[in-house]
Amino acid sequence: xxxxxxxxxxxTFSYNSLGxxxxxxxxxxxxxxxxxxxxxxxxxxxxxSTLIQHLNGLLKPNSGTVLIDGEDIFSKECxxxxxxxxxxxxxxxxxxxxxxETVYNDIAFGPxxxxxxxxxxxxxxxxxxxxTGVEDYxxxxxFDLSGGQKRRVAIAGVIAMDPEILILDEPAxxxxxxxxxKILGQIKKYQREKGNTVLLVSHSMEDIAKLAxxxxxxxxxKVEAYDIPEKIFADTERIExxxxxxxxxxxxxxxxKKNGIEIKESIFSVEYAKKVLLSLIGxxxxx
Amino acid sequence: MxxxxxxxxISYFYDEETKKYVFKDLSLKVEKxxxxxxxxxxxxxxSTLAKHFNAxxxxxxxxxxxxxxxxxxxxxxxxxxxxxxxVFQNPDNQIVATIVEDDVAxxxxxxxxxxxxxxxxxxxxxxxxxMENFSxxxxHQLSGGQKQRVAIAGIIAMQPDCxxxDEATxxxxxxxxxEVMEVVRRLNREMGITVVFITHYMEEAANAxxxxxxxxxxxxxxxxxxxxxxxxxxxxxxxxxxxxxxxLSYLLRGTKLELPKDILTASECxxxxxxxxxxxx
Numbered sequence: 001x002x003x004x005x006x007x008x009x010x011x012t013f014s015y016n017s018l019g020x021x022x023x024x025x026x027x028x029x030x031x032x033x034x035x036x037x038x039x040x041x042x043x044x045x046x047x048x049s050t051l052i053q054h055l056n057g058l059l060k061p062n063s064g065t066v067l068i069d070g071e072d073i074f075s076k077e078c079x080x081x082x083x084x085x086x087x088x089x090x091x092x093x094x095x096x097x098x099x100x101e102t103v104y105n106d107i108a109f110g111p112x113x114x115x116x117x118x119x120x121x122x123x124x125x126x127x128x129x130x131x132t133g134v135e136d137y138x139x140x141x142x143f144d145l146s147g148g149q150k151r152r153v154a155i156a157g158v159i160a161m162d163p164e165i166l167i168l169d170e171p172a173x174x175x176x177x178x179x180x181x182k183i184l185g186q187i188k189k190y191q192r193e194k195g196n197t198v199l200l201v202s203h204s205m206e207d208i209a210k211l212a213x214x215x216x217x218x219x220x221x222k223v224e225a226y227d228i229p230e231k232i233f234a235d236t237e238r239i240e241x242x243x244x245x246x247x248x249x250x251x252x253x254x255x256x257k258k259n260g261i262e263i264k265e266s267i268f269s270v271e272y273a274k275k276v277l278l279s280l281i282g283x284x285x286x287x
Numbered sequence: 288m289x290x291x292x293x294x295x296x297i298s299y300f301y302d303e304e305t306k307k308y309v310f311k312d313l314s315l316k317v318e319k320x321x322x323x324x325x326x327x328x329x330x331x332x333x334s335t336l337a338k339h340f341n342a343x344x345x346x347x348x349x350x351x352x353x354x355x356x357x358x359x360x361x362x363x364x365x366x367x368x369x370x371x372x373x374v375f376q377n378p379d380n381q382i383v384a385t386i387v388e389d390d391v392a393x394x395x396x397x398x399x400x401x402x403x404x405x406x407x408x409x410x411x412x413x414x415x416x417x418m419e420n421f422s423x424x425x426x427h428q429l430s431g432g433q434k435q436r437v438a439i440a441g442i443i444a445m446q447p448d449c450x451x452x453d454e455a456t457x458x459x460x461x462x463x464x465x466e467v468m469e470v471v472r473r474l475n476r477e478m479g480i481t482v483v484f485i486t487h488y489m490e491e492a493a494n495a496x497x498x499x500x501x502x503x504x505x506x507x508x509x510x511x512x513x514x515x516x517x518x519x520x521x522x523x524x525x526x527x528x529x530x531x532x533x534x535l536s537y538l539l540r541g542t543k544l545e546l547p548k549d550i551l552t553a554s555e556c557x558x559x560x561x562x563x564x565x566x567x568x
Contacts, residue, residue: 252553
């Protein structure tokens with residue numbers, strides 16, 4: 001088996017404020033293989049955001065280690081700057097972090113900091129802009145764009161650094177279905193076509209079920225489960241107990257199973273549901 | 288039925304120079320005591336419309352009446368905003384005080400409500416949103432859903448006739464969304480408060496009595512959730528989703544497993560399938 005691209009060992013972190021300590025994550029252990037698209041789910045306060053901020057060294061743990069490509073990022077020898085180019089982090093509502101006069105300059109900010117040549121920067125900016133579909137706005141002020149467009153500019157700014165690991169905290173929050181599908185489609189492409197690893201925090205079980213190759217479930221600062229989506233969403237009760245919901249279509253099939261209907265697989269997509277239902281009454285897709 | 292909000296042939300643009308209309312000649316009446324969901328994608332004009340309902344925005348052309356008061360009438364502004372309260376998207380942007388009960392008291396105190404009554408109003412408002420046990424907490428100790436419920440309590444304390452929620456659940460997790468939805472439904476049913484609920488989530492709109500769908504500044508669908516959600520093609524064509532089970536029923540049309548068109552919930556769907564499978568045996 002190959003070396004995991006991310007390895008988290010016994011990670012614990014507490015926030016201290018006004019003399020009170022709140023343990024945000026406790027004894028988190030996790031191995032993520034290269035090229036996975038990991039969906040991270042968990043209720044508010046479950047430790048999702050705290051965990052991902054450790055993966056590029058923004059937060060330093062009280063105890064435990066984070067290895068990126070086998071390198072301990074909190075060791076003295078490690079150059080955290082390099083880690084931050086390798087692990088790109090897109091925060092929630094990243095459009096509030098745009099600040100440059102033009103979209104072009106905003107996307108160029110990261111690559112410039114990497115010390116790339118002007119030609120390389122130009123190439124990166126154009127590629128990243130095309131990738132997220134904002135190539136027509138390069139000379140505009142980011143503040144003249146719509147919310148969805150700004151979001152894509154912000155994501156382009158991180159993609160322009162070509163990170164091996166791309167981590168996004170709720171990239172589709174507040175977007176309508178069309179805007180959501182566009183952004184998530186590009187993120188999937190970043191994983192599939194470039195073979196990069198992507199971690200995606202989302203509250204939408206439908207989106208996670210559609211995109212993820214693995215699902216990480218966080219609850220009360222701990223890893224509740226890490227497995228393929230089929231296994232995770234098969235346990236409706238457990239998912240609901242920790243304040244989450246399974247996709248509606250999955251819920252339907254869980255009810256059917258409870259009523260003695262024999263269905264082996266887990267169902268996430270409506271198209272697949274149709275196929276399974278029709279085969280139940282002996283009618284194939286083309287019949 | 289009595290009308291609480293009446294938008295008559297209103298038009299609006301943000302930019303005086305370009306005169307780019309968000310909507311033109313739009314009319315909508317909201318009945319007192321009803322629960323209306325407004326759906327639409329980003330830029331469809333739904334938030335702009337909502338801001339006309341308590342005179343945050345005033346129409347460029349046409350009139351909006353709130354309880355028969357013209358929103359262009361400067362003298363009525365305070366009364367209009369007392370009658371129609373608004374909850375916005377970001378829970379962190381609408382809490383002003385450092386203690387929950389101070390936050391809920393903020394608006395009525397500014398209206399000059401006497402202290403004794405203020406105490407009662409704050410207590411009742413927090414109770415109405417099931418946050419009575421958090422009255423002495425600091426806002427940062429609350430979850431997103433709890434913060435939104437505090438924001439709603441702040442409006443309830445004004446004793447409004449109507450609450451407009453402008454994507455108030457967009458930043459919440461599923462649990463927070465459920466909490467807010469439960470509170471809003473209860474306020475509507477038990478206190479008779481009119482609710483205008485602006486959202487992207489179809490499952491939430493399914494809770495309303497009436498669903499209004501907007502696209503490019505126009506109302507394209509208007510009816511009960513069942514009436515609106517069966518228009519799968521129209522909804523998809525304007526970039527909106529329907530609940531997964533409604534879509535399943537749409538896909539199964541014309542097959543041997545024809546489900547009722549108007550199913551909205553997982554249990555309705557499972558029941559319908561079980562019944563059909565039973566019949567096929």
